[in-house]
Amino acid sequence: MAFLGIGRQKKTVGLDIGSGLIKLAVIDHGSGRPTLTKVAITNVLADAIVEGEIMDPGVVAEAVKGLLVSAGVKQKRAVVAVGGRDVIVKKIQVDRMNQADAYDVVRWEAQQYVPFDIEGVELDFQVLDPDGTGLQMDVLLVAAKRELIETKLNLLAEAGLDSPIVDVDAFALHNAFELNYPSEQEGVTALINIGHEVTNVNVVQDGVPLLTRDLSIGTRKFREDLQRERGLPAEEAAHMLQGYERTPELESCVQSRGDEIAVGVERAAAFLQTSSRDAKIRRVFCSGGGARVPGLGDAMAERLRIPVEIANPVQALDVHDGAFEGLNVDEVAPLLMQVVGLALRRERE
Ligand SMILES: Nc1ncnc2c1ncn2[C@@H]1O[C@H](COP(=O)(O)OP(=O)(O)OP(=O)(O)O)[C@@H](O)[C@H]1O
Ligand SMILES: [Mg+2]
Incomplete structure (x- = not known):
């Protein structure tokens, strides 16, 4: 799209x-x-x-x-x-119609999901089940x-x-x-991008991105934790975060930030379960610079009790x-x- x-x-x-x-x-x-x-x-x-x-x-x-x-x-x-x-990404349902006619309907529907003035919004959408025969069709709505x-x-x-x-x-x-x-496309997966300032939590179900949330956590916060709590100079802290070793200095911030990110994933999962019962997250893939923080994946896996991998x-x-x-x-x-x-x-x- x-x-x-x-x-x-x-x-x-x-x-x-x-x-x-x-x-x-x-x-x-x-x-x-x-x-x-x-x-x-x-x-x-x-x-x-x-x-x-x-x-x-x-x-x-x-x-x-x-x-x-x-x-x-x-x-x-x-x-x-x-x-x-x-940016809002949302799966919605509208009456089945052809793509050309759907634009106005989707735009109209979008008003209830978009928390800002629809006039100032760029809209796009994709019919998720174009070959379906039901009275309603699933549409992935994107509004920015x-x-x-x-x-x-x-x-x-x-x-x-x-x-x-x-x-x-x-x-x-x-x-x-x-x-x-390609072999991981079935079921529900969380794709987490841990950047410098922001962590994006994305949940994908059977190949469709269902939900996205941002957390204000990134490598910058990890670095500041190490500086403040461990008295490390900024460069040394940055170096440790980009290393491969799970040092004692890293332990407490990896635990607490790992929990914070895991809670973000749990919230997304809970939100999904209100709409679909088989929406249990099976596996987490992490990317972004923060995915490299030694021990972070393990800390998240421990809390979430599902496998966490670096993508x-x-x-x-x-x-x-x-x-x-x-x-x-x-x-x-x-x-x-x-x-x-x-x-x-x-x-x-
Ligand atoms: N090999 C590397 N080189 C540079 N930075 C690295 C490396 N490995 C890990 N990092 C860390 O990754 C961070 C950048 O990650 P990333 O590129 O995912 O963030 P970003 O996209 O710039 O941030 P955001 O998405 O939050 O705006 C750096 O700030 C650094 O802490
Ligand atoms: Mg980024």
Whole structure:
């Protein structure tokens, strides 16, 4: 699902503008099988983006420009994501009708689910059971504040990109998950992206993204915990969070933040169970820089009593030689789940 159509290029450039890092991925769709041809990552100046909101568009645009140059990307079109509280994703039911007639009905229905002025909203939807015969059909509704999209588009224009495609962050994660874990598509799964400032909790049922919630937890909070409670200097704390060792200093913050994220997952699960009884979450896949915090997955698994794994966006995706040049694949892979999902978008048939 995309808010705008997609161009003719065989390659798709995905751009994930996070509050800690900007990630870029290029996927070639030319040969039938998608192939990852390039990955690049750059830092964002502290506080240029806070909780998803772009505070300093000039700084961020420069960083994006630099990243495109360093990755050798000439293409002017990219796929970016929006998310957070100004984006609503909801499965609704409407009377069965053809797609063309459905727009007005879905728009009308959307008013009761969208907590902001419908006039200022960009809407998209997808019929989930187009071949169904029941009187009603399931529709996945997506509504995003137009202002949010416009801010993103302005920023990208400043970085020299034109007519980008705007996707929803939860969908991008889901796309990457679908391609890399084809045998995990049945039942209910939680896809959790633990970033620098925000953790997105997404619940997917039988291949349909059902629900998305954001928690204000990320590696930044972990780092601050270590600084405040353990007296570690910022750099040492950051280094420990990106390591592989479960050190004694990490224990208490991993436990308490792990519980916090797990509670977010439990709430989502409880919410789902009110609408569908077989909605028990079977497994959790974590991505984002926070997924790498040593011991965090285990702490969550202990509380949730279900398996928690680190998601790998190149588990089943073909990768071109040299795509990861200069980067350590194992270290950065979990951070690339969303951007790979964005670059997996291809031309609408
Ligand atoms: N190899 C790595 N290189 C850089 N940072 C890493 C690495 N591994 C883990 N990290 C941690 O991951 C964080 C960035 O994670 P991620 O890219 O998922 O966040 P983000 O998308 O920028 O943030 P948000 O989604 O909250 O806006 C860094 O702040 C750092 O703490
Ligand atoms: Mg992120």
